[in-house]
Amino acid sequence: MADRRPYRRESEERRREDLIAAALDLVAQGGLHAATVRAIADRAGVTPGLIRHYFTSKEDLTRAAYHRLMERMTSDSAAVLLGGPDDAMARLANFVVASVSSPVADPVAVGLWAAFVHDVRCDAAMRDIHTANYLAFRNMLQGLIAALPRSVSDAQLRSDAIACNGVIDGLWLEGSILPEAFSLGEIPAIALTSVGAILNIDLVAAYQPDRTLP
Amino acid sequence: MADRRPYRRESEERRREDLIAAALDLVAQGGLHAATVRAIADRAGVTPGLIRHYFTSKEDLTRAAYHRLMERMTSDSAAVLLGGPDDAMARLANFVVASVSSPVADPVAVGLWAAFVHDVRCDAAMRDIHTANYLAFRNMLQGLIAALPRSVSDAQLRSDAIACNGVIDGLWLEGSILPEAFSLGEIPAIALTSVGAILNIDLVAAYQPDRTLP
DNA sequence: ATTCTTGTTATACGAGCGTGTAATTCGAGG
DNA sequence: CCTCGAATTACACGCTCGTATAACAAGAAT
Known part of the structure; x- marks a missing residue:
C-alpha cells in the first residue's frame, strides 16, 4: 500500500x-x-x-461544544471584573457595558448561541448545561447588585437581578443581530441608563472605562 | 400502472x-x-x-416560512391592543404583559425563532425580513410610549423604546427557554416594573387584565 | 533493536438529502 | 361528454451524511 x-x-x-x-x-x-x-x-x-x-457520537461532540461555548461567554463577561475598580457601582457599570460590547456581543457569537437553542429545549443534557451557565451569569450580576449601597429584601434583589439580566440579554441580542441599526456606543449607553433606572442609581456617572487600554 | x-x-x-x-x-x-x-x-x-x-428551491420555502413566523409573532403582540382600554398607560402595560406571556412567549416559538437566526446573519433576504419586523415591533412600542402623558425629546423617545424593547426581548427569551426557573406571573410582573422604571411611571397600577376572558 | 499498545487512517455501508424529469390524472371550459 | 392545460405524482440521480470496522504506524516500553 x-x-x-x-x-x-x-x-x-x-x-x-x-x-x-x-x-x-x-x-x-x-x-x-x-x-x-x-x-x-x-x-x-x-x-x-x-x-x-x-x-461516542456526533451528539456527544455537540454537547461538549455547547458546554465550551457557554463557558467562554460567561468568562468573557467576568474578565472585566478582574483588575477593575473597587467601587461597587463602577464594577457593576463596567460589567454591564462589557456584556453588551465586543467580544461578548458579536454577530458570530449570537449566531453560534442560537444554533443550540433548539437542542437546549429538547435535550436534557443540553438544558442542564444551559441552566448552570445562565444561573452563573445571573448570580454574578446579583452579587454585583447586592454590593451596592442600598438595602432591599432578598426577593427584591432577585427581581432586580432578573430584570437587569433581561435588559442586558435583550440589548445583547438586538445589538448583535442588527449592529447597523444602532450608532456606535448607543447600546452600552442605553444599557447603563436602563439598569440604572431599574436599580434607581446613576450608573452612567459611575462608569469607569478601562484606561489601561489605548 | x-x-x-x-x-x-x-x-x-x-x-x-x-x-x-x-x-x-x-x-x-x-x-x-x-x-x-x-x-x-x-x-x-x-x-x-x-x-x-x-x-423555486428549499431555500425559497425557508425564507417564506421565516417571513410568516415573524408576521405571526408581531401580530400576536399587536392583537392585545384591539378592543383594549383607551388609557395610554393601560395600553402599554397590556402590551408589555402580552409580549412576555403566552402565546408570544413560548418555548416552541423561541426554538423556532432561534433556528433562523444564523440565516438572518448570512442571507440578505432573511436579514431584510428580520429588520422590517423588528422595527415594526419597536415602532409599535415607541408609539405606545409616545402616547404617554410625558414630554421628552425625540432622541429620548428612541432610547426609551430601544431600552423597553430590550428588557421585553430579554425576559421573553429567558422566560421561554427556561420557564421552570420562574414562578407563575413572575416574568410579567418584572416586565411591568422594569419598563415602568425605565419610563419613570407606575405601570403595575396601570395594568388592566382583560376581564372579558374567563 | 524489537515488541506491543493504541492513536490514527482508510474504506465501506445504508440511509437520507435536494433536485431534476417524465408520466399521470384532476377538473374546468367548450 | 369530451378536451386539454396544468397540478400533482412517481421515480431516478448524484451527493453527503453518520456510523462501523479493519488495516496501519507511531512511539513508549523493554
Missing part, C-alpha cells in the same frame, strides 16, 4: 480541544448543518474516524 | 400556506434539520415534488 497520510500522536485533551474548536468555528460560519463530521475533522487536521475515537 | 395516489387540486395560495405551516411545525418540533422536503410534503399531505412546483 502506497502513501498513507503521516500523523503525530497527540494527547486526548489536545485532540478533544481541537475538535471542539473546529466544530464551533464551523457552526459559527455556516450554521449547524455545516458542522459535519468530515468538515470538523478536516478543520482540526485529522480524519473523520478520529472523532468517534474521542466522542 | 395500477394505484397511483389520488389527489385534489388546490389553489396556489392554499398549497403555499399548507407547505409553510408544515415547515414551521417541523422546525419547531425537531429543528432545522427535521424540515426536509420529504417530511414537509408528508405533513402537508402532498408528495415532495410539489414543493418545487410552488417554491
Whole structure:
C-alpha cells in the first residue's frame, strides 16, 4: 500500500480541544448543518474516524461544544471584573457595558448561541448545561447588585437581578443581530441608563472605562 | 400502472400556506434539520415534488416560512391592543404583559425563532425580513410610549423604546427557554416594573387584565 | 533493536438529502 | 361528454451524511 497520510500522536485533551474548536468555528460560519463530521475533522487536521475515537457520537461532540461555548461567554463577561475598580457601582457599570460590547456581543457569537437553542429545549443534557451557565451569569450580576449601597429584601434583589439580566440579554441580542441599526456606543449607553433606572442609581456617572487600554 | 395516489387540486395560495405551516411545525418540533422536503410534503399531505412546483428551491420555502413566523409573532403582540382600554398607560402595560406571556412567549416559538437566526446573519433576504419586523415591533412600542402623558425629546423617545424593547426581548427569551426557573406571573410582573422604571411611571397600577376572558 | 499498545487512517455501508424529469390524472371550459 | 392545460405524482440521480470496522504506524516500553 502506497502513501498513507503521516500523523503525530497527540494527547486526548489536545485532540478533544481541537475538535471542539473546529466544530464551533464551523457552526459559527455556516450554521449547524455545516458542522459535519468530515468538515470538523478536516478543520482540526485529522480524519473523520478520529472523532468517534474521542466522542461516542456526533451528539456527544455537540454537547461538549455547547458546554465550551457557554463557558467562554460567561468568562468573557467576568474578565472585566478582574483588575477593575473597587467601587461597587463602577464594577457593576463596567460589567454591564462589557456584556453588551465586543467580544461578548458579536454577530458570530449570537449566531453560534442560537444554533443550540433548539437542542437546549429538547435535550436534557443540553438544558442542564444551559441552566448552570445562565444561573452563573445571573448570580454574578446579583452579587454585583447586592454590593451596592442600598438595602432591599432578598426577593427584591432577585427581581432586580432578573430584570437587569433581561435588559442586558435583550440589548445583547438586538445589538448583535442588527449592529447597523444602532450608532456606535448607543447600546452600552442605553444599557447603563436602563439598569440604572431599574436599580434607581446613576450608573452612567459611575462608569469607569478601562484606561489601561489605548 | 395500477394505484397511483389520488389527489385534489388546490389553489396556489392554499398549497403555499399548507407547505409553510408544515415547515414551521417541523422546525419547531425537531429543528432545522427535521424540515426536509420529504417530511414537509408528508405533513402537508402532498408528495415532495410539489414543493418545487410552488417554491423555486428549499431555500425559497425557508425564507417564506421565516417571513410568516415573524408576521405571526408581531401580530400576536399587536392583537392585545384591539378592543383594549383607551388609557395610554393601560395600553402599554397590556402590551408589555402580552409580549412576555403566552402565546408570544413560548418555548416552541423561541426554538423556532432561534433556528433562523444564523440565516438572518448570512442571507440578505432573511436579514431584510428580520429588520422590517423588528422595527415594526419597536415602532409599535415607541408609539405606545409616545402616547404617554410625558414630554421628552425625540432622541429620548428612541432610547426609551430601544431600552423597553430590550428588557421585553430579554425576559421573553429567558422566560421561554427556561420557564421552570420562574414562578407563575413572575416574568410579567418584572416586565411591568422594569419598563415602568425605565419610563419613570407606575405601570403595575396601570395594568388592566382583560376581564372579558374567563 | 524489537515488541506491543493504541492513536490514527482508510474504506465501506445504508440511509437520507435536494433536485431534476417524465408520466399521470384532476377538473374546468367548450 | 369530451378536451386539454396544468397540478400533482412517481421515480431516478448524484451527493453527503453518520456510523462501523479493519488495516496501519507511531512511539513508549523493554
